Amino acid sequence: MRIVILGLSITSSWGNGHATTFRGLVRELVRRGHDVLFLERDVPWYASNRDMPRPPWGRTELYADLADLRARFTDDVRDADLVIVGSYVPQGVEVGRWVQATARGIPAFYDIDTPVTLAKLSRGDFEYLSPDLIPGYRLYLSFTGGPTLRKIERELGSPAARPLYCSVDPELYEPRNCVAKWDLGYLGTYSADRQPTLERLMLEAAREWDAGRFVVAGPQYPEEVRWPANVRRVEHLPPPEHAGFYCAQLFTLNVTRADMVLAGYSPSVRLFEAAACGVPIISDVWNGLESVFVPGEEILLARTEKDTLGYLRDMTEADRRALGAKARARVLAEHTAAHRALAVEEYAREASRGAASGTPLDRVIVKR
CATH class of the missing domain: 3.40.50.2000 (Glycogen Phosphorylase B;)
Incomplete structure (x- = not known):
């Protein structure tokens, strides 16, 4: 697939847990042969704290504002098979509307902050997601599983809410012979x-x-x-x-x-x-x-x-x-990043068929 991800950050893990999630996911999607473009808003607090300014997987581009995003990346979004907008993306509502109006493929929302998002929606805080956008995302990928997914579908109108938990990179996290301090x-x-x-x-x-x-x-x-x-x-x-x-x-x-x-x-x-x-x-x-x-x-x-x-x-x-x-x-x-990449593939196939898988949503775990 050609995949475009608009996320909070992949270049800087400073003050956020999004970057490590996106790094693992992008790496594994690229390893599986997908063409991945990650788009990140260039903001000062990440610009001065970039611990991975040039991720080695796929392509990462920074954009200055919405006008710059539209001017440079409309073709990429229009032609992609899957376009994922992440939670806490700056001006996420405007970005989401543009993606839904532009993408010919599958528009998806990746909520790395699901309980926070739902609490914000309930009090009318539409910082990066508004209720009217949810039905237009053909996939709602969520860090939270279980009954919350049913709520997103039944009460908020998502066509398909699916779990996409955080994950771990087994190349970085493994047992070591350390002295127990x-x-x-x-x-x-x-x-x-x-x-x-x-x-x-x-x-x-x-x-x-x-x-x-x-x-x-x-x-x-x-x-x-x-x-x-x-x-x-x-x-x-x-x-x-x-x-x-x-x-x-x-x-x-x-x-x-x-x-x-x-x-x-x-x-x-x-x-x-x-x-x-x-x-x-x-x-x-x-x-x-x-x-x-x-x-x-x-x-x-x-x-x-x-x-x-x-x-x-x-x-x-x-x-x-x-x-x-x-x-x-x-x-x-x-629960590795490789499993999450496989899950993204499965959910995209499901969305492209326009039919539910029938598997209980909180039990969808894709294994290698």
Whole structure:
């Protein structure tokens, strides 16, 4: 296929989780023989923080504004087999209207922020998507699966809402022979809605277990957060250092945004990254997690600090390693960027036929 993707960013992972998702997807689509053009709005905050200014897969072009986009890339959009507009694209509503009016192929929306998007729509905030655009996208690709997909179809009028979860690059995330520095670690930017869970599952555990070694990496935590003495803080951790960070932990903690907990079926990329490194994950609880990992066998669930401490202090080394290995096997079998590229192909074929596949939407997982 000839594919055009208009996304938030592929050149800069600064302050966003979109770039790594697009990098893996574009790379794998190109490996499978597709012609991919990625179009990114040239904005100052990414221009000064580009960690991949020239992605080596497909073609990446920057555009200055809507007029520049139309002037230079109308032919590409018109002639493409599949045109994907991502969430949080600047002036996304105007971009979407132009794509739907121009594309002869399949126009699609890729929502990397589905619970946030739906919350914004419900309060009339049409920053990058408006209700009238949804029926015009023949595919609505979503980071959230489960019942949310039915809502997008039945209440918002999408012809086909399909799960396209985040993924992991197994070439970058794999087990390493690292010295275990910490009993439990957490990687994530500060979020007010995540902080109570982080407090409950990690910081309270740290206060109860003085001998435990804990670490939190990520920016923007307010000064008033009271960090126990046995919790180390890392203000910023560049993506190339993530795998080594995971591998230096005996367990890693996953904490989910409140909107995603409510929606369910919203696995974060941190889940897949840590699992690909073979590091056992202790996670908060949300609907649909069991469709991604088997609780007790591939992931550990915690509701209180006592649950966390029970895993950290009581699990045998053999059981810990076995759980991490099973989680890694699951990710490699179902959740790599290569699987997502195959899913895009399948959904595009389905959309081109104009018929539903009949497969329950939250169970669509394409395997190699």
